[in-house]
Amino acid sequence: MTMSLCSAYSETEDLIRRDQAEISLAARSQVQYPPQPEVEFGFPQTCYCGAQPLLAVNDQGKSKMLL
Template identity: 70%
Template structure:
């Protein structure tokens, strides 16, 4: 009976996970908003594979939901490519 009650409690507490829809503000360039609606912040990775690399994350990243995680240098390159394309279109 205790096992059944514990299992029911676990199913109740962890049954529904929040899945945020993809947002263009997060997917391309510098993220303006997180999937959860929060404001992204810039943090520094200090791991063996990426010794010092900047990335965008969210203040609420540890709550178990889906949040932004994007490398800063990749966001910069996306922004630069978009501006190059826009400049080329303007010059034509």
């Protein structure tokens, strides 16, 4: 191999390693969802507080929350 070919191969391998590290880091981070608006008349509401969805209902002034 010529010197420029070795250099290009090494640079490509380095870029692949960097991309894999970035993908690995992104896979470990949690997705944050914005809170959902209130729902009236006892209809269920899905609220994404952090990464885990929560189900909440408003039943005649009583709040129920299923985690």
